[in-house]
Amino acid sequence: MPIDLDRYYTPEDVAVSALERGVFPFVPKVCADSTCGSGRLLDAANTVFGSVESIGIDRDVEAISQLRLRRPDWHLSVGDLLHPSTSGTLHRRQSVDLLVLNPPFSHGHKKFVEIQFAGKEMRGSIAMAHLLRSFDLFQPSLGAIVIAPESLLYSETDQDARQALAEDYQLTKLADLQRCTFRGARVQASVVQILPGGHQQSHQEIRHYDGVIQARLVRGSLPVHLNVSDPSGVPFVHSTDLKNIVAAGKIEGLSKTGNVAKGRTKGWVILVPRVGLPDCQAVKAIKLEQTVQLSDCVIALEFSTKAAATKAEKRIHSRWLEFKGLYRGTGARYITMARLSLWLPVIAVSPNHLLNS
Ligand SMILES: C[S@@+](CC[C@H](N)C(=O)[O-])C[C@H]1O[C@@H](n2cnc3c(N)ncnc32)[C@H](O)[C@@H]1O
Numbered sequence: 001m002p003i004d005l006d007r008y009y010t011p012e013d014v015a016v017s018a019l020e021r022g023v024f025p026f027v028p029k030v031c032a033d034s035t036c037g038s039g040r041l042l043d044a045a046n047t048v049f050g051s052v053e054s055i056g057i058d059r060d061v062e063a064i065s066q067l068r069l070r071r072p073d074w075h076l077s078v079g080d081l082l083h084p085s086t087s088g089t090l091h092r093r094q095s096v097d098l099l100v101l102n103p104p105f106s107h108g109h110k111k112f113v114e115i116q117f118a119g120k121e122m123r124g125s126i127a128m129a130h131l132l133r134s135f136d137l138f139q140p141s142l143g144a145i146v147i148a149p150e151s152l153l154y155s156e157t158d159q160d161a162r163q164a165l166a167e168d169y170q171l172t173k174l175a176d177l178q179r180c181t182f183r184g185a186r187v188q189a190s191v192v193q194i195l196p197g198g199h200q201q202s203h204q205e206i207r208h209y210d211g212v213i214q215a216r217l218v219r220g221s222l223p224v225h226l227n228v229s230d231p232s233g234v235p236f237v238h239s240t241d242l243k244n245i246v247a248a249g250k251i252e253g254l255s256k257t258g259n260v261a262k263g264r265t266k267g268w269v270i271l272v273p274r275v276g277l278p279d280c281q282a283v284k285a286i287k288l289e290q291t292v293q294l295s296d297c298v299i300a301l302e303f304s305t306k307a308a309a310t311k312a313e314k315r316i317h318s319r320w321l322e323f324k325g326l327y328r329g330t331g332a333r334y335i336t337m338a339r340l341s342l343w344l345p346v347i348a349v350s351p352n353h354l355l356n357s
Contacts, residue, residue, distance in 0.1 A: 006035075006037075007038075007063070008182040009038050009040050009102075009182075010040045010102045010147055010181075010182075011040070011181065012040060012044070014147075014177060014181055015040045015041050015044035015100075016047055016048060018174070018175070019041075019044050019045060019048040019049070019100065019145055020048055021145075021174040022145045022174070024098070025142070025208065025345060025346055026211075026348045027049050027050070028052060028097035028142055029049075029052055029053060029097055030052060030053040030097045031045040031049070031052045031053070031054055031096070031099070031100055032054075032055035032057075032099055032134075033054075033055070033056050033057070033099070033102075034056075034099070034103075034133070034134040034137065034138070035058055035081065035101065035102065035104065036058050036064075036067070037058055037060065038063055038067060039054075039056060039070070039071060041100040041101070042074065042100060044100070053075075054073075054074040055074070055075045055076075056074055056075070057076075057077050057078075057079045059079060059080040060078075061078050064078045081130055081134065081137075082113070082129060082133060095139075095141065096138040096139070096141070097345075097350075098140055098143070098144065099134055099135070099138055099140045099146075100145050101130070101131060101134060101146045101147065102146070102147040102148075103126070103127045103130030103131060103134075103146070105125075105127050106126065111157065112124060112125060112157050113125075113129045115128065115132055115133075115161060117132040117136060118164050118167065118168075120160075120164055122160040122161050123157065123160065123161075124157060124158045124160065124161040125155065127148050128161045131144070131152070131165075131194075132164075132165065135169075135194075141344075141345040141351065142196070142345050143194040143196050145174075145192070145193055146193075147189055147190075147191055147192075148190060149190075150188045150190045151188075153173060153190060153192065168197075168339065169194050169197065169342075170197050171193075172194075173191070173192055174190075174191040174193050175191040177190065196342035196345060196346060197322075197342070197346055209315065211348070212349070213303065213308045213348065213349045214303075214308070214352070215303055215308075215312060215344065215350065215351050215352065216302040216303075216352040217299060217337060217340065217341065217351050217352060218263055218264075218265045218294065218299065218300040218301075218302055220261075220263035220274070220293070220294025220296050220297065220298045220299065221261045221262040221263045221294075222236070222259055222263065222294070222295055223296050224238055224295055224296075224297075227255075228258045229256065229258070230256055230257060232256070232258075233259075234257055234292060234293045235255075236256060236293050237251070237254065237271065237293065238297060238298065239274070239276060239297040239298050241254060242272075242279070243281070245271070245286065246281070246282045246284045246286060251289075251290070254292075257293050260293075261293060263293065263300075264291050265294060265300040266288050266292070267287065267302060267304075268286075268287050268302070268305060268306055269286060269287075269300045269302050270283060270286075270301045270313055270316070271286070271294075271298055271299070272298070272300075272335070272340075273297060273299075274296070274297050274298060274299050274334055274335055275297045275334045277327050280317065280320055283313070283323075284313055285309035285310045285312070286309075287306065299340065312347075315347035316347065319347060322343070322346070323343070326339050326340060326343055
């Protein structure tokens with residue numbers, strides 16, 4: 001097989017057992033492979049998790065053409081992950097639960113490549129470059145199962161990239177593969193699980209929950225100092241109001257705003273402060289009978305039913321220290337929408353990624 005096309009496909013049995021070793025808080029429903037080749041890892045995902053929505057990209061035109069014939073229902077595209085401009089822009093279509101990856105390992109004559117990830121510039125191996133680019137593109141809520149050269153876990157070349165990844169994810173080696181696993185190549189490869197939850201939450205254990213809860217995340221945007229009070233306006237919720245709202249079980253005595261800004265919510269919600277540490281008593285499911293405007297210091301998790309909201313409340317309280325650990329910062333502690341979205345799947349809450357809302 002021509003080396004330059006990287007057609008070192010994962011044997012079927014290896015792909016299945018790699019995915020079987022993963023531990024997840026809920027069963028993935030949408031899987032993506034950004035270097036899918038002949039589709040072995042996505043096939044394995046369909047075997048292990050039941051029928052999943054499958055998204056595949058590869059720069060190898062022939063491999064994608066054949067896969068389109070074999071799997072007409074998959075979302076497949078030809079694209080170069082590291083040079084998107086040469087083959088059209090790669091777009092993230094929808095939220096993805098899990099990445100399944102066996103990226104190219106070989107460098108040719110290069111020792112490293114330049115990588116941009118999480119706003120930082122770094123150097124790393126070609127496998128790491130593919131991995132981080134795929135995380136950027138798909139932002140998988142359950143992380144990834146990756147077949148990677150062992151060096152990705154230990155080498156100096158990938159140290160900076162590992163550190164950047166560890167801010168929000170945990171890397172665990174699940175197994176070592178035999179050197180003869182890939183036809184035509186002798187490499188030491190490992191199966192690695194990358195789970196949301198950075199080094200501050202490394203004590204996190206995987207528990208199984210009964211059912212996935214859908215939540216819509218809404219971030220308030222109105223700064224208190226820009227609030228124009230208007231008695232006929234909409235109730236305005238600031239983080240200092242959260243305790244009282246939960247204690248009263250309703251919105252009473254709140255000031256009203258005449259401003260129209262992003263971050264309005266209504267119905268079954270859990271309101272959490274964006275800035276400042278949360279108070280366990282105040283993080284509770286409540287029903288907002290009318291629309292409120294959230295200040296830029298409040299985030300709402302919206303649910304479609306009371307049952308979903310109260311179940312989510314219980315799950316958050318059962319892992320309170322981890323939840324509190326999401327609030328970081330050297331001065332005032334704060335949580336980001338991205339950090340919250342990455343953690344929620346750990347308690348089997350599937351967030352609607354409205355990161356810019
Ligand atoms: C080791 S194979 C793995 C294929 C498949 N994921 C599997 O496990 O069988 C690597 C794949 O990466 C593809 N590839 C290499 N460089 C790429 C790039 N820059 N963008 C997209 N695909 C790439 C190759 O065409 C090849 O299909």
